[in-house]
Amino acid sequence: MQGREGLDWPLQPTAGLLLRDRPGGDDAAPQDGGHGDGAHDHAAHRAKPALPHAPGALISARGLTLARAGRPILAGVDIDIAPCEIVTVIGPNGAGKTMLVRALLGLERLDRGEVRRREPLVIGYAPQRFDIDRAIPLTVARFVALGRPAAPGGEIAAALAEVGAAPLVERQISELSGGELQRVVLARALIRSPDLLVLDEPARAVDYAGEAELYTLIGRLRTERGFGVLLVSHDLHVVMAQSDRVICLNRHVCCSGVPDTVAQHPEYARLFGPQAAHAFGVYQHRHDHSHDLAGAPCPAEGGNRKPEIRNQKPGDDL
Amino acid sequence: MLEPFLLRALLFGLGLAIVAAPLGCFVVWRRMAYYGEAIAQAALIGVALALALSLDVTAGVLIVTLAVSGLLLLLSRQQVVPFDSLLGLIAHAALAAGVIAASLASGRQPDLLGFLLGDILAISNVDLYWLLVGGAAAIAALIAIWRPLLSLSVHADIAAAEGTATDWVKLVFVAVLALVVAIAIKIVGALLTIAFLIMPAAAARPLARTPEQMAVIAGVYGMLAVAAGLLLSVTWDTPAGPSIVLVLAGLFTLSIVPSVLRR
Numbered sequence: 001m002q003g004r005e006g007l008d009w010p011l012q013p014t015a016g017l018l019l020r021d022r023p024g025g026d027d028a029a030p031q032d033g034g035h036g037d038g039a040h041d042h043a044a045h046r047a048k049p050a051l052p053h054a055p056g057a058l059i060s061a062r063g064l065t066l067a068r069a070g071r072p073i074l075a076g077v078d079i080d081i082a083p084c085e086i087v088t089v090i091g092p093n094g095a096g097k098t099m100l101v102r103a104l105l106g107l108e109r110l111d112r113g114e115v116r117r118r119e120p121l122v123i124g125y126a127p128q129r130f131d132i133d134r135a136i137p138l139t140v141a142r143f144v145a146l147g148r149p150a151a152p153g154g155e156i157a158a159a160l161a162e163v164g165a166a167p168l169v170e171r172q173i174s175e176l177s178g179g180e181l182q183r184v185v186l187a188r189a190l191i192r193s194p195d196l197l198v199l200d201e202p203a204r205a206v207d208y209a210g211e212a213e214l215y216t217l218i219g220r221l222r223t224e225r226g227f228g229v230l231l232v233s234h235d236l237h238v239v240m241a242q243s244d245r246v247i248c249l250n251r252h253v254c255c256s257g258v259p260d261t262v263a264q265h266p267e268y269a270r271l272f273g274p275q276a277a278h279a280f281g282v283y284q285h286r287h288d289h290s291h292d293l294a295g296a297p298c299p300a301e302g303g304n305r306k307p308e309i310r311n312q313k314p315g316d317d318l
Numbered sequence: 319m320l321e322p323f324l325l326r327a328l329l330f331g332l333g334l335a336i337v338a339a340p341l342g343c344f345v346v347w348r349r350m351a352y353y354g355e356a357i358a359q360a361a362l363i364g365v366a367l368a369l370a371l372s373l374d375v376t377a378g379v380l381i382v383t384l385a386v387s388g389l390l391l392l393l394s395r396q397q398v399v400p401f402d403s404l405l406g407l408i409a410h411a412a413l414a415a416g417v418i419a420a421s422l423a424s425g426r427q428p429d430l431l432g433f434l435l436g437d438i439l440a441i442s443n444v445d446l447y448w449l450l451v452g453g454a455a456a457i458a459a460l461i462a463i464w465r466p467l468l469s470l471s472v473h474a475d476i477a478a479a480e481g482t483a484t485d486w487v488k489l490v491f492v493a494v495l496a497l498v499v500a501i502a503i504k505i506v507g508a509l510l511t512i513a514f515l516i517m518p519a520a521a522a523r524p525l526a527r528t529p530e531q532m533a534v535i536a537g538v539y540g541m542l543a544v545a546a547g548l549l550l551s552v553t554w555d556t557p558a559g560p561s562i563v564l565v566l567a568g569l570f571t572l573s574i575v576p577s578v579l580r581r
Contacts (some may be wrong), residue, residue, distance in 0.1 A: 048466065105479040125479035136347045136472055137526040148470045172527070173472075185476075192480065 003251065037147040053116045056227045059122075064103050064113035075252045077113070081196060086222055086229040086242055088259075091249035092271055096211040097232045098128055100249060101200050104230070121196060124189025128200040128232070130181055140184050141169045147188035159187040179210060190221070192298045197222075200232045215242045217221045327438035327558065330449055331505055334498075335518070335540030337453040338377055340460050340533040341498050342515035342540075344491065346523070347471040351516050352402055352406025353390055356409035357496055358511040360386040362416025363504045365433050369423040376448045376500055383496035386412065391492050416508070422497055423450045436507035445504050452501050463487050468529055506559035514559075518543065518564035521573040539569050 052061040057080040064077040073096045081087050089097050102108040105125060120132055123146070144156050165183040168176065178183065182202060189197055201216070203211035216251045219242035222229055231243070247256040256269040262268050320328065334573035344355050361379045365537070367380025389568075394401055432440055466487045469477040478484045499511050506514045526532035547562030553560060 059435050107475055107478055123479055125476055129473050
C-alpha cells in the first residue's frame, strides 16, 4: 500500500500521471494536426500497451470500453484519481463524460476494462440529473442524513452551512429549486466524509457567480479535508483555477495534464474550437452577463475565435 | 355483538391495513403500482394451483406471486420492450390464464368473483394465522431494509454509488410485496389488492412531512376504510373489496381537495 504517496501531494501530480495520455508533446504537434484524425487517435490509443493500475490511487481504471445500442460511448479510457487530487473531465456534449463517471462508480456495465478502488473507499456522489420526486415527503435534513445514517443533527446543519444551504434544513425536498437542490445533494456527499467526491456538472443549475463560488468551495474543502475530487464540466475556464489535472475526453482521452497545458493543447483547441463553438459563446457571454450559464446557444462564427482560447491563461475570466 | 365471520374479517382487514401502509408507501414512491398489479392478477393462477394440489389457497397464491415477482425483477433488466407495456401484458395474460386455470381446476366451480373482488365470508382462522405470521415477517423485513430502500427510492444512482446493496434490497422488497399481495387477495380480491396498497398511501401524502408520517397516516386511513367498508358490505351485502376501495377513494378525494383548491 503506497497511500503515503498521495498525502503530501495536493498540487503536484506525478510525471507519469501527467504525461500518460498525451498523444504527443505540445511542441511536436502540428498546428493543423487536429483535422479529422479521430480514427487515428483511437488506433494510436489501442496500440499503447496497457499501463499498470496506479498504486495508491483512490480509483484507477484501465481500458474502459463500453457501447450502447451499437454506438461506442467510451473507447479504452484510462483514468486515475490520487488522494487529495482534483481531476476535471471536460469534453463536448456526447463525449461520454457522464458515462465515464457512471462506469467508475459501478453504475454501468463495462464491455471491457477494469476499475480498481482503494479499499475501503467512501464516495460522495452528486449526479448530473436529480429529478425531484414529489411522491416522497422528505425534509432536507433527512435527505442529507440518508448519506450517513445516525449523523448528529449538528453535523447535518454544518454540512448544509458549508454549502450555503443552512436555511433550507427544514424545507421539503420537493419544494427546492434546482440550484438549492444541487447544494443539498453536495451537502449529502460531504456528510459522508468521503475519500472521493464525484461531481457531475455540479454547476449546471447555478448562475455564474454561484459557479465560481462553488468551485472555490470545492477547492477549499479539498485542502481542508484531503479528499480526492472527480469533477465533470462542460468547459475548462471556470474549473481551471481549482483543478490539479484536466482530462479532455471525447470517447477516448484526447489529452490530459495541468489545466494550462491542456488549454494550450491542439487537441483541446480542436475539440472546443471549430466543432463546439458554443463553448466560446458561453465564455464570451460571461463578460457582460452573470446568468444564463448552462447550454447557452452558440454564435455561428466560433471558428475565428480560435486564437483567443489558445492564449487563454488561467484566472483571466475569474 | 359481531358475528364470528365478521369479527374475523374485521381483525384480518385491520391487521392487513397496518401491514399494507408502509408497503403501499414504497409502492407509490418506487412507482411500482403496475408491478404490484401484475403480481396480484397472477394470483388466480395460484388459486388454481392450490385447488389442483389441494393446498391452502394462500400458500398456492404465495408460490405464484413470489415466482411472478422474481420473473418481473429479471425482466425489468431488459431494455427492449418498455417495462410498463410488459407489465400490462403480463398482468392481463396472467389474469386470463388464472381465470381459465381456476375454472378447469378440480372439476368444481370455484367462487371466481370472490377471488377477484374479495369475500369476507372466506376469511378463516387459517387466514388469520397467515396474516399474523406473514404480516409480522413483512413488517420485520421492511424495518430491516427501511433506510437503504428509502435511499434507493429517493435516488437509485446516489444510493448505489454510496455502496447500498441495491439488488438485495430490491429483491427483499419484491418478496415482501408478493407475500402481502398473496395474503390480501382473500379480503380485497386479486383485482383490487393494489388499490388497497396504494390508495391509503396516496391519501396520506398531502399531510405527511416525513416518510414515516406518511406510513402511519396511511395505516390510519386503511383501518378506517376497512371498518367503513365492512360495515357497507354487511349492511347492503356488497362485495368486501369494492366497498373498502370505494371508501379509500373517497378518503383520497377529500385529502387532495386542499391542494387542488390552492392551485
